[in-house]
Amino acid sequence: MNVDPPAPASKAYKAYVLLILMMVYVFNLLDRQILSILAESIKHDLDISDSQIGFLLGTSFAVFYAVFGIPLGKAADVIDRTRLVSLGLAAWSVMTALSGAARSFGFLAICRMGVGVGEASASPAVYSLLCDYFPKHQRTTAIAIYTSGLFIGAGLGLALGGWVLSAWNAAYPDPNSAPLNMKAWQAAFVVVGCPGLILAVLVAALREPCRGALDGEKIDENPRPLHTVIMEALTMLPISGAIVLYKEAGGQALRTNLLIAGIAATLGYLVGHLTGDYLQWGVLAFGIYAVSTWTQKFRKVDRDGFHAIFRNTPLLLGFAGFAGCCFLTIGPLAWLAVYFQRTLGASPSDVGLTLGLSYACAGFSGITLGAILTDRLILRYGESVRLAFSAGAICCASAALVGCLLSEAASTAFFWTVPFNFFSAMWLAPAAANVSSQVPARIRATASAVYIVTQVFLGTALAPFFVGALSDQLALLGVGPGQAVQQSLLLSQIAVVPTIGCLLWSWRRMRA
Incomplete structure (x- = not known):
């Protein structure tokens, strides 16, 4: 090197x-x-x-x-x-x-x-x-x-x-x-x-650059x-992960792991059978099993670190709340371009330029202002304010999206995307900082990894599929293609209720 x-x-x-x-x-x-x-x-x-x-x-x-x-x-x-x-x-x-x-x-x-x-x-x-x-x-x-x-x-x-x-x-x-x-x-x-x-x-x-040199660390x-990387990668794969876990944690951990594998596979199959989407739920079951295997290994090699994350109720409630924020943000981000083309009849070039500018400018402004405001509020109200601030931001974002979806004219709907993108970006910096503030310094990276996993599985992976699957079901009931996407996006915003609930519950637990 x-x-x-x-x-x-x-x-x-x-x-x-x-x-x-x-x-x-x-x-x-x-x-x-x-x-x-x-x-x-x-x-x-x-x-x-x-x-x-x-x-x-x-x-x-x-x-x-x-x-x-x-x-x-x-x-x-x-x-x-x-x-x-x-x-x-x-x-x-x-x-x-x-x-x-x-x-x-x-x-x-x-x-x-x-x-x-x-x-x-x-x-x-x-x-x-x-x-x-x-x-x-x-x-x-x-x-x-x-x-x-x-x-x-x-x-x-x-x-x-x-x-x-x-x-x-x-x-x-x-x-x-x-x-x-x-x-x-x-x-x-x-x-x-x-x-x-x-x-x-x-x-x-x-x-x-030399690792740690600027901080005086050697x-x-x-x-x-290479061996370290390979072993970490093998932990994430079904068969090799079980073998690595057995060597690290023993037979009891392996039996628990196989039970998790069986439950994940069974649920993936059953939900896939009910919905007809075997691929969606099979891939999701694989991901859940892989992360479970890694979590078991983490518990064995660093029990104190494991407890600092998974027995930290305010942190876990925050994970759930911010995953809800991700769900409420990613679904519209994935489907609004389709909505404007299919429902409002806008051209791809107009949609791309208008939505692109909205996301680039309003999103950048939102994350920047969100970080500045929360840093100032923390000086007066303490670090728990990040959670209450994020709850308010995602509530405003959801309201702006509803305004967008209920607009009959494309120009009015495009206007509503600006406050939606602005407010839906404001929670990002407080969410990341909230993780680091609640765990010891030595496990911040690990806690951040758990945070990202919850975001991805509960938000990024589910939100676009949920809107698409709901649109298909509404179409089977006779709803037109354009209206089906519109109504699916509107229904997805129901998630704002449990999202705000988890964030405010976490806020109260941190203040207690």
Whole structure:
């Protein structure tokens, strides 16, 4: 590993590193978010249901992002982080571009799973890199600049996807005359996927800083980094995970693990049989089992840390409340582009540009102002105020979404997306900070991993599928396609009640 001496990098080089890493996050969200603007075209060309669209928008990506995020986060602690991010970026860029070759739902689903695995490598390693490039008093600003790539990428994904759809259809009204007989949505995947390979080369060329040098810490290198990463990855897979758990925790833990596997498989099958969506619930059951295996191992190797997280009632209530915030945010984010096209008759280019600008500008403003306001409120009301503040923010976001969905004119509905995106971004910074404030410093990363897993499973994986599946059911009852999406999004907002309940309950427990 090529490691810099402890001397700090120049200001110019640190600014360059931050710019490159922010672009990584831009591509992370661009490749993830572009699917929402392409969903209507994909549904028509592949003849798939809204439930399947929901699976592509949520579960196929989210479960693999969460499951592989744990071992890849561990990898960032023991191997060259710049190379890890570079390889991950190259992998998800290739899988995005390969999505353009999809001719079936199955192939596209596999590509989305690959995107999830690749993107899981980025943020843990980047956060670690920024802490070794910037001193403590500059880290919050550096992380905020990096995080801004989230909103830029999501907005750019919508705008660029809509533009490619319109431009390609105008240039090649007959797909048989297009290069390689590509449809517009296939071209869009290729257009956004290929540039990531160039960025991956630039990331690989970044210097790997010395771990802990800016904090005066000397961190010994892991003598067997590859072995550590492989063992962590094997823990997340069904058969190998059981074997690793048996060696670490013994026969009793293995029996419990097999019982969990049986329950997860049975429930996945039964719910799949009832809904007809075996793939959705099978993948979700796999993810739950994988995370359960990791949790069992964590309990064995660090019992005090395990209890600090899983016997911390305010923290667990916060996890549930913020997962609800994620559900209320991700569902509309995934389906609003479809709603504007299918229900209000807006063009893909108009939807992409308007929604993209709304998300990029209002979302960035929301997360920035949310962080500033909560930091000031904490000085007066204490750290528990993050939970009450987030409850208020998500309530305002839900009200704005209802206003959007009840608007008859597209222009009015577009206007309502601005406050929705603004308020739905305000809870993000308080949520992340809430985790760190409630656990010992040595397990903050682990607690953050648990927080991300709950967000992904209860929010990112379920929300898009829930809206799509509900839309299909309403269509079977005779509701028109446009109204079905509208009513599904409205019904999804019922989740605001238990969400606010969990956040306020956590707030009261912290104040007690």
